Amino acid sequence: MRSLPNLDSLSLTELVAQMLVVRASGYLFDHQILYPSWEPTTDKLKRLVELGVGGAILLGGSAAEIALKTQQLQSWATIPLLIAADIEEGVGQRFAGATWFPPPMAIGAIASHNLSLAQTYAAQMGAVTAQEALAIGINWVLAPVVDVNNNPDNPVINVRSFGDNPAIVSQLASAYIQGAKSYPVLTAAKHFPGHGDTAADSHLDLPVIPHSPARLAEIELPPFQAAIAAGVDAVMSAHLLIPSWDAEHPATLSSHILTQQLRQNMGFEGLIVTDALVMGAIANRYGANEAPVLAVEAGADILLMPVDPEGAIQAVCTAVETGRISKERIRASVERIWKAKLQVSGENREQGAGTSWEQGRKTRERGETGETRERGRQGRQGRGGDRGDKGEGGDKGTRETRETGETGETRETIFELAKPEAFAVVNEILSASQVVGGNVPLMPVMPAQSASESQNLRNLIVVDELLGCDFLHRKAPAIALPTLHGYTTQLCDRHTPVVFETDDDCPTLLQLFIRGNPFRGSAGIAQVGQVWVKKLLASGNLQALVVYGSPYVLQQLLPMLPSIPYAFSYGQMPTAQAVSLSALFARSI
C-alpha cells in the first residue's frame, strides 16, 4: 500500500476533499447505474477520486464486482481511499456471493437465554464480515448498529438492532467490534445518539427524540459507550432532533451533540462520520452545500454522501477562508482520517491483532462435538479446509496462510468468501433464534412421490418486490421444498392486486417475507399479507404460516393462530428458508 503524504504538503482543498466519502455504484458499468441522480458515472467518479476525496461508499453489485471496483477506485487514487459499505448483516447482505448473516436482532434473541453464546456469534459475525470485506477491498464496515430498538413501530432500525435491552445491545456490539477488529478493518457504531425510539423514517423526514438527558444516559448512550470502550473506529451521527440537547440542529449538524457530548463528555477520539447527507432529513432542510459546512462546524470528520461533492468541498473551503471554520478544525479531522487510513494500510496488517475467528470456532467445536464432526466438515471444505488445518498450529499460522495465499495475488482473496465455516455460523444463529409453534411438525399431506396427483396444495409467497428479489429463485427452499411436498407456488408482492379466485379453496402454506415496520396503516406488502391471513383463516385454509424478517409481524399475527403450525425466522435468505421449512415439515426433507 502506498504511504500517506505529509499533511503539510496538502492544500486546503486537498485536506477538505479527504473529509468526503462519496457514493459509488458497486456495478462496473454506467449502463448498470440505477440511481443516476445519486450515483456518479465512471468519469465523474474518477474525477472525484482524482480530486482527492477521502473515500467511497459502495452500493449495488456482487462481491465479484466489488472486488474489481475497489481495485479500480484505489488505482485512481493518489492517497489510498477508505472504502465503506453498509454491510450490517454480512458482506452477502449487499454483495451476492459472500456470507449473508441474519439481522442482529436474531443474535439479540439468543442473548435473552444464552448471553455468552450470543456474544460468540456476534464476534464471529464481526470477524467473518471483516475478513470478507477486506477480501474484496472494503476497509470500512459501517456496523454495528448500536441503536436500542425499543419502538416496535420503528421503520428504519427494527431488526437491524441487537434488541431493546441496552445492556445486551452493549455486550453484543462490543463482541461484534472485537470480532471485526481481529482484521485490519474499520468499524462504525451508529446512529449517535440513538435511533431506536422513533416511528419516523429519517430517509424521508426528521424524527424527534423527545427524551431527557437522563433517559438518554440510561437507554441510548450505554451502547455507544461500550462500543467506544471496545475500540470502535468511528461513530455515525443520526439525522434526529433531540430538543433536550439541541433544540435547533439535528445531531448530524449539532456542535453540542457531536463535539460536546460525543467528543468531549464521552471521550471519543476516533472518526465522527455523518449519516448520508443526501437523506431527506438533511437534504430537504438545509442547502446542499450548507449542510456539509454545518456538519464540519458541529465536529464531523467525515461527510458521507454529500449531495454535490465538489460544491461541498468548495463550501467548506470558503468557510475556512472566511474564518467561519478554523484551519485547525480541518487539520484535526484529517489527522484522524490519516490515523484510520494507517490502520487499514498493509503495514498495519502485519501487526494485526491476529485472533482468527476460525481458530476460535474450531476449538469450540472440537470441545462440543469432537473430531467426528470436524472431519465431516473437512470433506466439504477443500481449499478452505486445508487452510484451516494449517491454522491449527496457532493464530500466526492461519494469518500467514491467509496472507501468502497460493500465488500471493490479490485477486485470489475473493475465493476466501463464503467458507463452509462461515455458513455454519449463519446456520447456527438461524437455528438458535428461530421460533416454531402450533401443531408442528406439519405432516405432509402426501409423500413427495405422489406430488403430481395433487393440484390442491398452495404455497403462497408474499414479498415486498418480486423484481430483483435477492432471496428467492425457483430453486430456493421457499419454493423448492414445498414443491417436493406437492405444493403449487403462487407469488405476490406489494404491486399484485389481492384478488380472490372462486376456486381458491385449497390448503395454503403462507410465507410472508416482511421486514421493517409493516402493520402500520394501509401501505404495501403488510396489508397484502394481513389480508391473506384473514381470508385464509376465515375459509379455514391457512394450513401453516412462515414469517421471515419481522418479529413484530409475528406478534401481531400470533393471537389469530390458535393451533396452526407456524415458524418465524429473522433471516430471509435461502438458508433461513431451509431452516424454517425443515422445522415445519417434520424435518424429513
Added chain:
Amino acid sequence: MRSLPNLDSLSLTELVAQMLVVRASGYLFDHQILYPSWEPTTDKLKRLVELGVGGAILLGGSAAEIALKTQQLQSWATIPLLIAADIEEGVGQRFAGATWFPPPMAIGAIASHNLSLAQTYAAQMGAVTAQEALAIGINWVLAPVVDVNNNPDNPVINVRSFGDNPAIVSQLASAYIQGAKSYPVLTAAKHFPGHGDTAADSHLDLPVIPHSPARLAEIELPPFQAAIAAGVDAVMSAHLLIPSWDAEHPATLSSHILTQQLRQNMGFEGLIVTDALVMGAIANRYGANEAPVLAVEAGADILLMPVDPEGAIQAVCTAVETGRISKERIRASVERIWKAKLQVSGENREQGAGTSWEQGRKTRERGETGETRERGRQGRQGRGGDRGDKGEGGDKGTRETRETGETGETRETIFELAKPEAFAVVNEILSASQVVGGNVPLMPVMPAQSASESQNLRNLIVVDELLGCDFLHRKAPAIALPTLHGYTTQLCDRHTPVVFETDDDCPTLLQLFIRGNPFRGSAGIAQVGQVWVKKLLASGNLQALVVYGSPYVLQQLLPMLPSIPYAFSYGQMPTAQAVSLSALFARSI
C-alpha cells in the same frame, strides 16, 4: 500464456481428457450453484481441470464473476483451457455488465431491405462479442447459429437464427465470423447439419429432419459451407436424426454425417464439437458413457458437457485399448485442439488479424454525421474514448492500446466492456429492425406532470418468469416510461393465475415479453398473453401492444389489431424497451 506440451509427452488418458469441455457455473461459490446435478462444485471442477480436461463452458454469473472465474480455472490448468460460452447475442446476453445484442434474426430482418448494412451490423456484433469475451477470459464464442429457421414452430432455434433465407443466413454468418476473427477468439457454426426445420426440442427429445440430401444441399448446408469458407474454427453437431443420411444415429453420433459429410465432402478441417451430451436427445437414449465413445467414433473432436466427465474419459480410453477406436483418431483430434489453442494463445494474439471494429465504425460514422456527433460521444466516453482516439492512427494503434492498457494488468481488461460505441451498434440494430404500426404515435392521455391525477391507466407486463428476470427492474424503461405517463404497472408471469377483476376496466398498455415458440398449445406464458389480448380486445381496453422477442407472436396477433398502436422489437433488454416505447409514445420521452 504457457506453451503447449508436446503431444508425445501425454498419456492416452491425458489426450482423451483434452477432448472434453465440461460445464462450470459462472458463479464463484458453491452456494450459488443452481443446478447441482449438472454443475460441479469448486472441488470437483478443480479435480477435472487438474485431470486435464480441454476446457470448460460457463453458464451463470456476471461479467465480473466470469473474469475472476476464468482466471481461477486457468490457474488450475497445466495446459491452457478453452473457455466457451453460448454468447450468441453478445456477452451481455449471458453475463451482466457486458454488451447485450438483439437476437440475430433482428439483423436478418434488416438484411431483407439492406443487406450491406446488415452485414456491417453482423460483423460489428461478431467483433464486439469477441472483444468482450476475450476481455473476461472467454476464448471460444459458441456462435454464430447458422441454422435456417424456416419453421415458425421451431421451439429451440427461432430468433437465434439469422432467418429463413439460406443466402442471407450465409452472408450474415460469414460477416459475423469475419468480425469475430479480428480478435484471437474461436467461433463455432451450429448446429450441423441444420436445426432450423423442426418443431421438436432436442433438449427434451430427438427431432427428425425428413429431408433428402438434395434439399439439405439447397437449404441447410449452404450456411455451413459459407461459415467454413469464412474461417469458422468449429462446427457444432445437432442432436437430430436425418434418416436420408443416417437412419440409425443422430448427427452427433453419426460417422456418415460428421466424418463423411462434414469432414470429407465439405472439407472442414477445424474442430467438430458435439452439442451438449447431457441433452435429452442423447442422454436419454444412449448410455452416459457410451454416447461419448459413439461421438468420438463418429468424428467429434470435442465432447461438450458429458454427463460424467471422468466416466467418459475412461470409456473412450477403454475403447482405444480394446481397438474400437484407433489411437490415431484420438491424436488427430488433439492435434486440432492444439492448433485451436495456439490460435487463442498470447503469442498468436500479437499477430492477430488487427482489424478493429471500432476503427471501421468510427470511419463510417464520421462519413455519416461528421465531427459533431463524434465529439458528442467523446464526452460520454472517458477512458474508452481516449483509447478510441489513440486508435485513429490505424489498426495497429488501437490494438497496442488495448494490449498495454494503463497498468498492463489483465484485471483491467474488464473495464473495456460495454463501451458507448458498442451500445450505439445495439441501438442502431434495434431501431432498424423494429416494427411499429397502427395509429402511432399513441398520444399520451395526459401530460406527465398530472400523472398523479389518474389511477386509470394500466401498464400490464407479461414475462415468462418474474423471479430472476434479467431485463426488468423498477427503473427499466418498460416500467419507468409508462409510469412517467401516468400508468400503473401490473406484472404477471406464466405462474400468475389469469384473474379478471371486476374493476378491471381501464385502458391498458400490454407489453408481452415472449421468445421461443409460444402459441403452440396450452403451455405457460403464451396462453397468458393470448388470453389477455382477447379479453382486452373484447372490452375495448387494449390501448396499445408491444411484443418483445418473437416476430411469430406478432404475426399471430396482428390480424386482431385493426388500428391499435403496436410495436415489435426482437430484443427484450432495456435498450429495446426504450426504443419501442419511444416509437409508441410520440417519441416525446
